[in-house]
Amino acid sequence: MTAPGDPRTMSCEEFQALLPELIGSGADINLHPHIQSCELCRALLADLETIAEAARQLFPNVEPPDELWEKIESEIKAEAPGVDGASANAAESAPAMHAGPAGDEEEPH
C-alpha cells in the first residue's frame, strides 16, 4: 500500500495541486513519476512550457508618443521653475548614447 501523495501513485488532481511548487523549485518535472506515466499531465506541462517560452518573445519595446516628453518637461518646469537649458526637443535632439550596461536599446524583451 502506498502513502497519500506518493509520487508513483498520485492522481492528476494531486499532481496538479503540487505543480506551482514543483515548477518554482527548479526541479526537472519531466522526471516526476506521475509525468512519466500520465499523458494528460505531460500535455499540460508541455503547454505551460510553451507558454512560458513564448512569453519571452512577447511585447517588443515600443516608442511612447513624442508629446510625452513635452508633458514631462512641462511638469518638471512647474516643479522646478529654475530649470535651465530646457528645450521642447531636448530629448529628441539628444545625441545617441552608447547602450552599455545601463542602456535601454540592447535589452531585448
Added chain:
Amino acid sequence: MLAQAHTAAPAKPVYNPVLANPADADVLARAQSGDHHAFAQLYSLHKRRIYSLCLRMVGNVAEAEDLTQEAFLQLHRKIATFRGDSAFSTWLHRLAINVVLMHLRRKGLSLISLDEAMDPAPDEGPGRSFGAPDLQLTGSIDRLALQRAVEDLPAGYRLIFVLHDIEGYEHNEIATMLDCSIGNSKSQLHKARLKLRDALRTYPR
C-alpha cells in the same frame, strides 16, 4: 523546462563601474547635478523600455503614458539619490514598477491579499485538466493570440505573469515587490499560465 524558462532569458544588466561607458556615466552624473539636457538624454535612452514596461503591466495606452510620465517625474525628483549600488537601468526599472504598483493599489488592486484580490470567481478561474486529454498547443503558439490573451488577463494575473515570465524577475523578488509570500507568487503565476492556456485553446487559430 518551465522553472528555467525565464532564467534562460537575457540576464538583467549588472552594474559594473569599470565597464560602464564613460559617456553614459557622464550623462548620468550631469543629470544628477541638475543638468536638464542630460536628463533629457536619459529620457531618450530609457523611454522605450519604461513605456513598454508600463504598457505590459496595465495593458492600456493612456494609463501607460501617464505612468511613464509619473515614473520620469519621480526619477527627476530622486535621481540625486542614486548611488550606483545597482545598474541605473535596473534602479529605474524598479522605480517604474513601484509607480505602476502604486497606481494599481489606488485602483483597488490589493497587493497585500493577493489571493482574494486576484482570484476570479471560481467559475471564472483557470480550468484544471482532469479527465479526457485536452487539445495540446502542439509546441507552437500564435504570438498575437498569446499577446491578446495576456492583455485580457485579470490585472493581478497579468501583473505576476509580466513580472516573472516577461520581465524575468524571480519569485522572491516579486514577493518583495508585492509584499506577498513566495508561494503566493508561484501559485498566481501558475494560475495565470493555466488561464492563458485556456484562452489559447478557445481563440480561433
